[in-house]
Amino acid sequence: MSETTLNKATTRRAEGSPRRLSGRHAPRLDRDQRKLLIAAGFIAPALIMYAAFVLVPLGMSLFYSTLRWDGIGRWRFVGLRNYLIVLTDPDLLQVIGNAFNLILYFTLIPIALGLAVATVIRGHMAGPFGTVTRTVLFLPQVIPLVAAGIAWSWMFASTGLVNQMLTAVGLGSLARGWLGDFTFALPAVGMIGAWVLLGLCTMLLVTGIAKIDGSIYEAAELDGANKWQELIYITIPALRQEIGVCVTITVIAALASFDIVYIATAGGPGISTMVPGLEIYRLAFAHRQVGLASALAIVLMLLVLLCVLPIQWFARPKR
Amino acid sequence: MIESKGNALVARAMLIALMAVTLLPFLSMLSAALAPSGSYPAGLQWPSDPQWGNFVKAFEVANMTKLLWSSSLIVGGVVPVSVLIATMAGYGLSRIDKGRGKWLYLIFVLGLTLPLEAVITPLYYETKALGILNTRMALILPLIGLFMPFSVYWMRAHFLNVPQELGEAAEVDGASDWKQFWLIQLPIARPAIMSLSILLFLWTWNQFLLPVVLVQDPEQRTMAGALGAFQGQWGTDVPLLCAGALLILTPTLILFLVFQRQFVAALLQGSVKG
Numbered sequence: 001m002s003e004t005t006l007n008k009a010t011t012r013r014a015e016g017s018p019r020r021l022s023g024r025h026a027p028r029l030d031r032d033q034r035k036l037l038i039a040a041g042f043i044a045p046a047l048i049m050y051a052a053f054v055l056v057p058l059g060m061s062l063f064y065s066t067l068r069w070d071g072i073g074r075w076r077f078v079g080l081r082n083y084l085i086v087l088t089d090p091d092l093l094q095v096i097g098n099a100f101n102l103i104l105y106f107t108l109i110p111i112a113l114g115l116a117v118a119t120v121i122r123g124h125m126a127g128p129f130g131t132v133t134r135t136v137l138f139l140p141q142v143i144p145l146v147a148a149g150i151a152w153s154w155m156f157a158s159t160g161l162v163n164q165m166l167t168a169v170g171l172g173s174l175a176r177g178w179l180g181d182f183t184f185a186l187p188a189v190g191m192i193g194a195w196v197l198l199g200l201c202t203m204l205l206v207t208g209i210a211k212i213d214g215s216i217y218e219a220a221e222l223d224g225a226n227k228w229q230e231l232i233y234i235t236i237p238a239l240r241q242e243i244g245v246c247v248t249i250t251v252i253a254a255l256a257s258f259d260i261v262y263i264a265t266a267g268g269p270g271i272s273t274m275v276p277g278l279e280i281y282r283l284a285f286a287h288r289q290v291g292l293a294s295a296l297a298i299v300l301m302l303l304v305l306l307c308v309l310p311i312q313w314f315a316r317p318k319r
Numbered sequence: 320m321i322e323s324k325g326n327a328l329v330a331r332a333m334l335i336a337l338m339a340v341t342l343l344p345f346l347s348m349l350s351a352a353l354a355p356s357g358s359y360p361a362g363l364q365w366p367s368d369p370q371w372g373n374f375v376k377a378f379e380v381a382n383m384t385k386l387l388w389s390s391s392l393i394v395g396g397v398v399p400v401s402v403l404i405a406t407m408a409g410y411g412l413s414r415i416d417k418g419r420g421k422w423l424y425l426i427f428v429l430g431l432t433l434p435l436e437a438v439i440t441p442l443y444y445e446t447k448a449l450g451i452l453n454t455r456m457a458l459i460l461p462l463i464g465l466f467m468p469f470s471v472y473w474m475r476a477h478f479l480n481v482p483q484e485l486g487e488a489a490e491v492d493g494a495s496d497w498k499q500f501w502l503i504q505l506p507i508a509r510p511a512i513m514s515l516s517i518l519l520f521l522w523t524w525n526q527f528l529l530p531v532v533l534v535q536d537p538e539q540r541t542m543a544g545a546l547g548a549f550q551g552q553w554g555t556d557v558p559l560l561c562a563g564a565l566l567i568l569t570p571t572l573i574l575f576l577v578f579q580r581q582f583v584a585a586l587l588q589g590s591v592k593g
Binding site for chain 2: 054056132136138154161165198207241242245262308
């Protein structure tokens with residue numbers, strides 16, 4: 001062992017390496033270590049910013065979640081009590097339930113409609129018509145969610161377009177102030193999310209379906225498969241990855257929603273449209289219950305992970 | 320043949336219906352924005368006497384010139400720095416993909432699904448402790464950090480597809496690591512960097528929760544954050560609110576229409592990778 005080290009040292013000196021042997025340890029780094037060190041240099045700035053404004057706050061959230069603290073005065077350590085409250089308080093459970101309820105609208109509607117459109121279109125998206133369609137369908141992705149919230153608050157208002165259209169087709173008796181209605185406010189908020197995500201999901205699925213080899217469908221038709229069977233046995237399996245992406249994006253958008261609800265209903269009426277994101281904000285900054293807000297924040301983070309990881313696993317590409 | 324033609328027609332009809340649903344809220348806002356200020360207009364109805372002056376009024380009330388300036392400063396502070404350090408990190412991570420460095424990448428990926436709400440409370444106390452609460456820095460610094468998981472993930476995916484030989488050839492030529500990155504890797508990464516810049520621009524411009532929590536003064540906020548304040552102040556005046564909302568989304572709309580192809584490509588790729 002020591003002999004080899006010695007040998008190396010002599011070789012180096014013989015080579016006339018400019019690297020000076022200072023101190024006890026100055027063995028030349030082997031190739032791997034050098035590579036790692038250089039890579040670390042490239043990674044460091046990003047890692048520092050990420051650590052400072054994501055990892056450290058996340059650690060602080062964890063710490064806060066074990067406190068009883070009004071954000072100004074002295075704090076008291078309460079262990080897991082805040083988590084116990086989050087998981088047992090009926091109001092907070094309803095708030096979490098609302099978020100899952102929103103998944104129905106944010107996820108199911110865009111994907112179902114997107115799949116329907118994609119199967120019918122299957123490649124008819126070329127030319128200027130295709131460009132116009134793409135541009136229009138992407139509009140909701142480009143504008144701030146806040147603007148979508150304002151637009152739809154107006155659509156759902158008592159004098160808004162939704163009621164105007166209902167009256168026009170003779171369903172005027174159904175007209176109401178949708179966002180102020182205990183039964184319909186949450187579905188209405190859900191429809192706003194569906195509107196925002198519809199174009200993106202449709203375009204993702206249309207792009208995906210264009211990659212499927214058309215001869216598979218021809219073969220299936222020769223074998224007497226109907227449209228429904230084609231959808232179940234060809235399209236959906238082939239689009240597994242794209243559907244996975246749509247589900248992931250929409251589920252996160254539903255669980256972590258904030259902007260739309262803040263603008264459209266502020267959680268009301270009552271707490272019928274309150275979602276965890278808005279409740280965290282309200283608890284921490286209006287009610288000064290920083291500990292409880294942080295516990296809810298950690299629970300929300302875990303819920304998102306719990307929902308997203310299985311989706312990723314199901315949708316992983318087959319190798 | 321006949322069947323496929325029928326299909327094409329159905330497809331076209333469906334797409335037109337989808338587009339109509341997408342556009343209706345905008346049209347409804349426009350029709351309301353043109354009604355007399357303070358009135359209660361109907362959902363969709365071309366006003367007999369369109370009040371284009373509402374836009375002028377909203378422009379003044381919302382202080383649009385200042386808002387545009389503020390948003391541009393924030394975007395200018397966030398996007399170039401984020402893109403640069405994420406590109407460096409993506410490059411660095413791609414070079415230690417096989418080996419001990421892999422866990423570093425996993426640390427970044429961890430942040431991909433993190434909801435902003437999970438860190439918003441500590442960010443308030445952190446920016447307060449740093450003395451930047453209520454300034455644009457309170458948005459710029461956290462946003463850079465929050466964008467890192469996606470940006471690094473995105474750039475690493477690009478560099479993994481660049482053939483290794485390229486770097487090795489440069490090494491033989493004696494190029495230093497920094498030179499190699501700057502002169503060889505960066506130019507090839509241009510398309511990936513472009514898409515990333517577009518996405519980060521959109522996410523910064525439209526960011527809402529951070530400005531609402533961290534910046535009191537609407538004139539130091541992003542466009543979206545300012546729109547929130549505008550709604551709080553003018554929420555009862557539907558025509559003015561709609562005019563303001565339309566004004567505030569105009570800048571992105573113009574950019575989007577000009578760079579339509581790049582935006583659509585970036586959004587599609589961005590979601591597939593994210």
